[in-house]
Amino acid sequence: MSGDRRTQLESRIKDGSINEQSIWKYIREKNTADPAMLCRTALIDCTREYTYGQMFTEWEHYARAFSALGMTENNGSRVAIAGTISAEPLFAFYGLNMTGAEVSMFSYPDFLPGGMWKTMAAKEKITDLIISDIMLSPDTWPEIKGAADKLGLRNVILVHSKLGGPCCGPAELVYNEFNYHALKHLSDTVFMDDLIKRYVSEPISYGTGNPDHLAIITHTSGTTKGTRKPLPYSNRSVNTVATKFTGRYHSSYFGTEDIGQLRLTPSFDFSSFLCMCGLINADFSEGETIVLTFFGFLHPKFVRAVGYYGINVLFTSGFMIDSWMNRTDDDDIDFTSVRIFSCGGSYMPPDKVMKYTEYVRSHGYKGELLRGYGMSETGGAQLTAPPGCMDDILGYPVNSDDYRIQDSEDGLFYSPDEGVRTGVMYVASDSLCMNELDGEILFEFTVIDGRDFLCSNDLVRVNEDGSFSYAGRADRYFVNNDGVRFEAGPVETEMSRQPGISMCAIVPVLDKRIHDTVPVLYVTTDSGIDDQAETVRKALKKVFVDDGLISKSILPSQFVITDEIPCNSNGKIDIYRITRDRLNGEAYNIIAVHKGDAVTDISCELTEHTESIKAGTLPEGMGAGSALGIFELFNN
Helix, strand or coil: CCHHHHHHHHHHHHHCHHHCCCHHHHHHHHHHCCHHHHHCEEEEECCEEEEHHHHHHHHHHHHHHHHHCCCCCCCCCEEEEECCECHHHHHHHHHHHHHCCEEEEECHHHHCCCCCHHHHHHHCCCCEEEEEHHHCCCCCHHHHHHHHHHHCCCEEEEECCCCCCCCCCHHHHHHHHHHHHHHHCCCCCCEHHHHHHHCCCCCCCCCCCCCCCEEEEEEEEEEECCEEEEEEEEHHHHHHHHHHCCCHHHHHHHCCCCCCCCEECCCCCCCCHHHHHHHHHHHHHCCCEEEECECHHHCCCCCHHHHHHCCCEEEEEHHHHHHHHCCCCHHHCCCCCCCEEEEECCCCCHHHHHHHHHHHHHCCCCCCEEEEEEEHHHCEEEEEECCCCCCCCCEEECCHHHEEEEECCCCCEECHHHCCEEEEEEECCCCCCCCEECCEECCCCEEECCEEEEEEEEEEEECCCCCEEEEEECCCEEECCCCCEEEHHHHHHHHHCCCCEEEEEEEEEEECCCCEEEEEEEEEECCCCCCHHHHHHHHHHHHHHHCCCCCHHHCCCEEEECCCCCECCCCCECHHHHHHCCCCCEEEEEEEEEECCEEEEEEEEEECCCCCCCCCCCCCCCCCCCCCHHHHHHHC
8 A cells, every 4th residue: 555545544534524435335445545455355255255345336237227126225225134154145235235225134033933124124125135045945935936026126136145154054055055945946036147147238327436335224122113123224334333433453452463353253133233244244344354153152052153254353242152051062163263242232240251251261362351232222332341350330431432331310411420329221322223224213302411322221330430331121010000110120130140140131020819910030040950939039129128129019019930031133132022922930929027017028829820931042933833843954
């Protein structure tokens, strides 16, 4: 890179002007200032590798086909991509960004039995669909095509990705190719590889490149009004995320050490903000290497890819590490190559941080576990805990000006610099997603000191050293017939800190005997505990009686000991599934023991009267008979 070109690029990054363009153009600008960058490896997809130069060429191939089909900004296109974690869906996204078409990233669970893709497509005004062929079969294709016709979709395009690498067995390879050819022989399927050959000479219809143009819609893992919550981002917002994270790993964790390109593998699918914007787009902008492993951590052999490909940066959640720890065949897990091991997504008490640290180190990791807190709506991590920190904190603010705390006592807003307090945390960012889509308000901003802030609904404590500690969810409450407000968040947080309690969740349950809603505490205890009920009873007594951490007026009516509490794909407790499904477990009535007016003890009694649920850790329908059911067939 010449001195002038380097200076120009650095200047554009510094003044933020580099963000004022389409996403694809931003990435290409940062990787073409020096011609040598084009020869660096951008993607490793199973057994295939693409340099940056080759990847940019693929983007153009896709953009030519999309231009020929009218999937462009000028045509008002909004395309849903439902892809596995492979190169082709990525090429499709950047090709569509070239033509200026808006893109909504759907997840493969959305297409499983009982999935919500049709509702999402209607609500988000999808015009076209691109879908990975392994998510379909000749038997399910007519249903997909019929629904697409009913929705008025202009194009339904199938993409085929080649399997391979350490995560796939011979039977999966055969299934993938057999399914591809079976679908291709149907008269009404259209495949992307055929379109690319047909339109190889088609001129590209470029989008305007307006930085405020809606570029991508990612989704949260939970549901809102029956579908997953959409998070719409402009070109500028996505580019700003990448610019904020420029060089963060190199400078923060490696200093001046020259370690070459970083290698990262997405754990989550492309519908996740963390995956698509925070990881893939940001690291493409830095010239790093992304390793794709098809279904990510949902594949039982995902972790094999870490050692096989020499992954040196790995983003995980406690939920993922728990699943690895429960494996009976973990001898093949090798974290020796990993230099940065980040574990976030939800609050983790110190004992879990210690447990996870010991586990990853037992498999070769030599560093400290990193923790961070962030909101997808605000464009990523805002709080970080120092490497190896075992304090019971979420982290320290990267920029205290981006935070306000609504004090629990007076309801006023304060900066974190204004002292110790407890309250609801509000977050601001220059990479906020849009808060409306097609005229529908998705969430409200709160204007504080002339700036838009987003309520996190997390109750936090600002400590003397400036760190934030987690105190529960502020929006997790319900009211019974007597008007008593039950705060679930603080109860879950304090109970999860008690010895022997692995995980817990409070849900409102309608008790038909009294025709009222009561709080029921679902609990999983640590393995090896003989008397689980006594462990829970002691924890309740400690929290509500001995230490008086929480008002006795919101003591749960019942607790249910269960083997597993459902989490969503980000590792957060899935309250929607807890209230929707049924769970097996022993139920105990919680009885406050009084001495006069004072509560002096907690007792419990086994009962047959409970509204319990049956939970799992994978989305509904993700079993036999679905695309992911092949894992059970081929990998046990």
